[in-house]
Amino acid sequence: MSILIHKDTTVIIQGITGREAVNMTREGLNYGTKIVGGVTPGRAGRDVYGVPVYDCVRDITSKTRVDGSIVTVPAAFTRDAVFEAIENGIKLVVVVTERIPRGEVAQMVELAQLRGARIIGPNCLGILSPDEAKMGGLGGPAADARKAFTKGPIGVMSRSGGMTTEICNTLTAAGLGQSTAVSIGGDAIIGSTYAELMPLFEADPETKAIAIYSEPGGRMEAELADWVREHRSRLPIVAFMAGRFMDEMPGMRFGHAGTIVEGKADTTADKIERMRAAGIAVAERIEEIPALIRQELGKRGA
Amino acid sequence: MPGMFIDVLVDPKAASDAALVKKLVEVCPVNIFAAQEGGGLRIVEENLDECVLCDLCVQAAPPGAVRVIKRYES
Amino acid sequence: MRFYEYESKALFARHGLPLSKSGLAHSREDARRIAAEIAGPVVLKSQVLSGGRMKAGAVKFADTPDEAAAHYDAIVPIVVSGQKCRAVLVEEKSQVQQEYYAGVTWDGRRKLPVVIFSDMGGIDIEQVAERHPDHVSKTHASTLLPPMPYLAKEAAAKTGVSGADLTRLAPIVSRLIEIFFRYDLTLAEINPLAKLEDGRFVVLDGHVDLEGDARPKHEKLLAELGIRPEETRQARPPTDFEVRGAQVDAGDHRGVAGNVVEFDGNLGLVIGAGGGSLTLFDAVRKHGGRPANYCEIGGNPSVKKACALTKLVLSKPGVEKLAVMMNVVSNTRVDIVARGVVKGCIESGRDPAKTIAIFRIPGSWEQEGFKILKKYGVEYCDRTVSMYEAAGRAVMKMKA
Numbered sequence: 001m002s003i004l005i006h007k008d009t010t011v012i013i014q015g016i017t018g019r020e021a022v023n024m025t026r027e028g029l030n031y032g033t034k035i036v037g038g039v040t041p042g043r044a045g046r047d048v049y050g051v052p053v054y055d056c057v058r059d060i061t062s063k064t065r066v067d068g069s070i071v072t073v074p075a076a077f078t079r080d081a082v083f084e085a086i087e088n089g090i091k092l093v094v095v096v097t098e099r100i101p102r103g104e105v106a107q108m109v110e111l112a113q114l115r116g117a118r119i120i121g122p123n124c125l126g127i128l129s130p131d132e133a134k135m136g137g138l139g140g141p142a143a144d145a146r147k148a149f150t151k152g153p154i155g156v157m158s159r160s161g162g163m164t165t166e167i168c169n170t171l172t173a174a175g176l177g178q179s180t181a182v183s184i185g186g187d188a189i190i191g192s193t194y195a196e197l198m199p200l201f202e203a204d205p206e207t208k209a210i211a212i213y214s215e216p217g218g219r220m221e222a223e224l225a226d227w228v229r230e231h232r233s234r235l236p237i238v239a240f241m242a243g244r245f246m247d248e249m250p251g252m253r254f255g256h257a258g259t260i261v262e263g264k265a266d267t268t269a270d271k272i273e274r275m276r277a278a279g280i281a282v283a284e285r286i287e288e289i290p291a292l293i294r295q296e297l298g299k300r301g302a
Numbered sequence: 303m304p305g306m307f308i309d310v311l312v313d314p315k316a317a318s319d320a321a322l323v324k325k326l327v328e329v330c331p332v333n334i335f336a337a338q339e340g341g342g343l344r345i346v347e348e349n350l351d352e353c354v355l356c357d358l359c360v361q362a363a364p365p366g367a368v369r370v371i372k373r374y375e376s
Numbered sequence: 377m378r379f380y381e382y383e384s385k386a387l388f389a390r391h392g393l394p395l396s397k398s399g400l401a402h403s404r405e406d407a408r409r410i411a412a413e414i415a416g417p418v419v420l421k422s423q424v425l426s427g428g429r430m431k432a433g434a435v436k437f438a439d440t441p442d443e444a445a446a447h448y449d450a451i452v453p454i455v456v457s458g459q460k461c462r463a464v465l466v467e468e469k470s471q472v473q474q475e476y477y478a479g480v481t482w483d484g485r486r487k488l489p490v491v492i493f494s495d496m497g498g499i500d501i502e503q504v505a506e507r508h509p510d511h512v513s514k515t516h517a518s519t520l521l522p523p524m525p526y527l528a529k530e531a532a533a534k535t536g537v538s539g540a541d542l543t544r545l546a547p548i549v550s551r552l553i554e555i556f557f558r559y560d561l562t563l564a565e566i567n568p569l570a571k572l573e574d575g576r577f578v579v580l581d582g583h584v585d586l587e588g589d590a591r592p593k594h595e596k597l598l599a600e601l602g603i604r605p606e607e608t609r610q611a612r613p614p615t616d617f618e619v620r621g622a623q624v625d626a627g628d629h630r631g632v633a634g635n636v637v638e639f640d641g642n643l644g645l646v647i648g649a650g651g652g653s654l655t656l657f658d659a660v661r662k663h664g665g666r667p668a669n670y671c672e673i674g675g676n677p678s679v680k681k682a683c684a685l686t687k688l689v690l691s692k693p694g695v696e697k698l699a700v701m702m703n704v705v706s707n708t709r710v711d712i713v714a715r716g717v718v719k720g721c722i723e724s725g726r727d728p729a730k731t732i733a734i735f736r737i738p739g740s741w742e743q744e745g746f747k748i749l750k751k752y753g754v755e756y757c758d759r760t761v762s763m764y765e766a767a768g769r770a771v772m773k774m775k776a
């Protein structure tokens with residue numbers, strides 16, 4: 001099994017005629033994703049690789065079931081597009097766009113909570129369930145995605161899109177496939193944090209362990225550590241922490257918008273300590289992740 | 303002059319076909335083709351190395367009329 | 377991006393927050409004139425982008441215009457946490473009865489703005505929160521509803537403020553909340569918010585942070601406050617190398633070759649993307665390598681852009697070799713980056729084979745990319761070599 005998306009998930013793309021979106025459409029179709037429509041205002045009647053284009057989301061949702069939407073429109077229009085998706089009943093919205101002000105992201109998240117919808121991103125590459133479907137640019141062209149991602153027992157969550165692929169590729173090379181990989185986004189406020197996705201992996205019988213990529217900035221790792229402690233998770237977690245050099249340089253911006261170190265709790269040293277205290281194994285290098293996962297699984301007799 | 307990595311060769315007959323020139327200018331995503339003032343085709347040399355090998359120019363022209371050369375292959 | 381105190385106060389003034397009489401001095405004559413206009417005791421405060429001014433001696437009190445002029449000269453040379461003084465704010469000295477704290481920021485965990493209020497102002501709010509949690513209130517605000525005045529009233533009342541103080545304080549805090557929302561701030565803070573001997577409330581010091589991603593949205597405000605687009609307002613001012621890096625990125629809209637940060641090592645880095653750069657920079661340092669720079673390429677940059685970045689890094693004195701590394705890429709093309717860096721070496725008059733210590737970018741169009749690298753004799757590796765290992769190979773070559 002997988003979480004969030006699978007073979008029968010129906011998906012639309014908002015902003016489908018944009019340059020990156022056209023690629024995403026072709027890659028998604030080639031990977032087997034059921035893309036049932038796209039939206040670009042004023043372009044109704046056209047098609048992108050056979051996917052019909054409409055003016056409004058409701059033109060699609062009124063005709064057919066839509067499980068998820070990929071939003072890839074310019075930053076100034078993203079909030080509007082996400083509201084349109086949610087208000088038309090779509091329950092899973094992947095926001096690819098980056099550089100959206102935090103206040104607007106928070107509005108999307110608040111509306112999603114009110115309506116029982118889930119947002120992944122913004123500033124992410126999306127979701128990929130190996131051999132099932134993918135939403136967003138994660139993994140790139142279908143042939144490349146099949147090289148890096150394979151089906152298996154590891155759930156992957158990453159604040160970096162590129163590192164999602166790197167980690168899955170490392171797992172695949174070591175013979176550990178993935179149930180679902182989620183590029184959760186690099187911003188300070190995102191729709192779904194590690195701790196908010198954990199219950200989904202926890203409920204998925206195929207998932208046996210979790211690998212995460214984390215960075216300086218924010219409280220997401222602390223939140224995960226608390227969650228693990230409170231819920232006595234059955235899933236061992238192995239984390240990799242990048243950007244350790246940033247601890248020495250508070251206030252400088254490296255990497256994603258969300259990595260700025262604003263206080264002591266944002267540093268990698270503090271995060272590593274908290275995660276270790278909660279029983280999360282922290283890898284020094286990406287290539288150690290598979291062995292650590294096997295070790296943790298062994299401890300639990302799995 | 304060719305680029306460091308890429309050269310694009312167009313058959314002279316094809317280069318004087320106004321309709322084809324228009325098509326080439328349209329399809330190339332990195333603007334390697336430009337219409338010359340007073341007709342004809344100009345290769346925009348400074349863009350040659352940006353070629354993304356999409357083959358759209360080759361497909362737009364009659365067989366063999368446009369060739370994209372990867373200079374690093376020889 | 378942080379505002380100077382005088383900019384924060386200019387923003388507050390537009391929205392009717394109560395401020396003391398003040399003026400910005402760029403010379404000792406300015407300082408003398410402003411003090412004379414205020415016609416009473418004044419405080420002179422260095423305008424720097426960091427806290428800790430008082431400790432550093434960059435805040436001084438003066439009773440006469442002559443004293444103010446002398447203090448101006450004393451304050452200007454003081455560097456506070458690496459930040460230079462931009463100007464000196466000369467402000468009327470207030471008779472303070474009590475100090476409060478009012479701030480609005482983001483609660484990342486709740487994903488909502490939070491209004492923080494304390495009746496123990498004037499000191500570091502994090503310390504107050506640790507030692508006297510009962511003197512700090514936190515009140516969350518919705519981002520979907522318009523900000524209502526009751527939020528401010530609740531925030532103050534929770535710390536025990538009542539009576540005339542509450543009705544005078546609440547509107548000030550309420551306006552601060554509005555400012556926070558209106559300008560996409562990540563922090564709007566008044567510390568201290570002072571109650572004067574005569575019962576009035578006044579903003580003594582304030583600090584505002586605007587979200588970097590919201591800069592384009594507030595261009596007009598920034599222009600009116602005199603904040604230029606090239607001011608990065610980071611923990612230290614940008615170096616010349618970093619400014620040129622930003623120009624490379626802005627010079628071509630295709631992809632990213634940006635966030636160049638200067639370091640003092642000898643190994644130039646052309647690395648990406650966001651997360652990959654952090655991982656690779658750590659790896660180089662762990663192997664004992666000395667990076668000359670940090671940078672992030674991604675989003676499929678053009679050959680021209682990758683070439684320009686390569687040339688920039690190679691132009692930095694002391695750079696002996698380059699390491700070109702990324703995580704497995706799916707959007708950025710290996711062959712395009714390969715063309716860019718090879719071209720950048722050649723146009724810098726260097727042999728790519730000797731200059732590029734390692735090229736480790738696996739992923740889309742890698743076969744095509746590897747052909748180019750082979751032709752120019754550059755050492756490359758595919759995804760079977762980890763990022764950490766690749767960084768190690770580059771560092772080894774520097775030592776050889």
Ligand code: SF4
Nearest residue numbers: 330353354356357359
């Ligand atoms: S292959 Fe594509 S990019 Fe290259 S010249 Fe032809 S149309 Fe332009």
